[in-house]
Amino acid sequence: MQKNNISTITRNALCTACGACAGICPSDAIKMITNTAGYLVASVNGDLCNNCGKCLEICPSNPENLPSIETGDPFHGVCIAGYVGYARDNTLRQISQSGGIVTALLCYLLDQNKIDGAIVNNFSQEERRPQAVFVSTKPELIEACGSYYAQSSVVKTILENSDKRLAAVVLGCQAESLKLIREKYPKINLPKLTIGLICAGQYSRKMIDDLIEKSSCNHERILKFRFRDKAVGWPGDVHIVSSEKDCWISKQNRLRLKPVYELHRCIACYDQMNIFCDIVCGDPWGISNKQQPEGHTVVIARTEAGKKLLENAIRDGAIVLEELSTKDIFTGQTVDGRHKTKFYTSRDIFQENNWLFPFPKDWFDNITYTPANRRTHHELDKRLEYSRDLYLTRDREDYFRKTNLKKKQLMGNLIKNLFNRVLYYTKTKK
Known part of the structure; x- marks a missing residue:
């Protein structure tokens, strides 16, 4: 008999590596491993699995899961207020992503003793990979500034620290998993506040190796890796710090590698705008006069708790925000054009190939979108076919x-x- 576990998700190249399954498994049967193609995936030990099904219940790629949603539009989600701004501390603003709002808010929560610490990503020097970690001091938060586009098991780390008062920085799939856990296992202590990132997808962890190899730091100990360092101006270039020197790689090199390493499931994801978090932050694309080299952050408050935190942080001088229409934010992120077209075309391609689609179909009925033309459909078909094939590759030479x-x-x-x-x-x- 086929076991009722997460392996059906990995077999269909749909694991996002959030780690929720590994964190909730009562028999320790699930480990997060790196596959041949460099993707972080959930691996089930069949001898330990007791077929309880908990892993599937909280998986954001299981199409049978239906987390409650307070709006009929899963592309926009609930929007209480929109803003654009930056961290008041200029040093923090300069070393952080965009305008530094995320790090500034976490530092503020620590200063106010609202949390014991936060779940964020930093860079593991030993593995040359991002890792989800619990941090409890401002220096640790500052050390973790920046974007990490490769996968890490954020929800697993959250569950491992559920005895603490937490805030967490999450992607959309991770926020959805937390939503499912909160609804199905309400006794589990989850973060008091989640700060979501506007997400354009995750990539194989081997993308980091490729970028390091393009630098002159390749044969040295890597101390720090940033996909986007704003020291050269927003949006930033790749910055690699080794034991011997600093290396810079232009953002064009990073962008050219994205089609090589993108994650199959991310291409088909609807939740670019992170609808299940308290606050969502991202780059100010398309926002006039807010794309200066020093950086700005666009912000949407999705819950009253999120809005209250923003108001308090403004009042106490931690951040600077001005109101901004959420319509302008969504327009800048091209949600109602490019993104919706990509999602619905991906759904059609999944159906054409008889692939397991990771989302409930009825969520997306009666929503207006622009159908793809023949060229766009063909190009997306090739992207999905390549990324799925790469994810499932087992032979190293074939990879x-x-x-x-x-x-x-x-x-x-x-x-x-x-x-x-x-x-x-x-x-x-x-």
């Missing part, structure tokens, strides 16, 4: 063959596009 071929294709497309631009420019000048 390198696939990623190297993908890089060659991307480089060929880049050269072709550059040639066409030069040709167009030359014709227009004549």
Whole structure:
């Protein structure tokens, strides 16, 4: 008999590595491992699994899960208020992502003794990977500043620290898992407040290796890794600090690698805007006069608790915010155009290929969106096929063959596009 556990999710390339399953398993049958392609995945020990099904009950990729939602629009979620702003502490603003609001709020909660600590990501020097950790001091929070686009098991770390008063920085899938846990296991102590990040997806942890190899720090001990360091101005370049020197890689190199390492399930995700958190923060894309080098953060309060925290932090001088229409935030993040089209097209492609789709179908009925044209459908079909195939690859040599071929294709497309631009420019000048 097939066991009622999370393995059905990993077999379908849908694990986001939130770690909720590993954290809630009563028999310690689930471990988070790195697969051949560098993705962090849940692995079930069949000898220990007692078929209780708890892991599937709280998995954000199980289409049978229906966390309660207070709005008919899962792309926008509940929006109480919108803002744009930055951390009052200029040093904190400069070393943090965007305008530093997330770190400033966590530091404020510590100063006010509202929490014992926070669950955040920092960089493991030993593994050269991001890791979800509990931190309880401002220096630890500051050390963890920045973006980590590779996976880490945030919910597992939250559950391991459920005896504490926590705040947590989460992605949409992680926030949904916490929502499911809260509804199905209300006695578990979960974070008092969640700060969500606007999310464009996670990537294989081998993307970090690739970027380090492109630098002159490759053969040294890596002390720090930042996907986006704002020292060169927002949005930031890749910054790698080794035992010997600092190395910088332009953001264009990072962007070119995204199609090579993107996570299959993330491409099809609806929750870019993190609807299950208390506060969501992100970059000020499309917001006029708020894209200066020093950085700003757009913010949406989704709960009264989140709104109250923002108001108190403003009053006490921890952050600077001005009101901003949430409509402008969603427009800047291209939610109602590009994002919805990508989601609904992905859903069609999953159905065409008879792949397990990770979300309840009835959530997304009667929502207006722009259907994809033939070219967009074809390109997304290829993205999903490649990312799924890469995720499920078991042979190491086959993995390198696939990623190297993908890089060659991307480089060929880049050269072709550059040639066409030069040709167009030359014709227009004549």
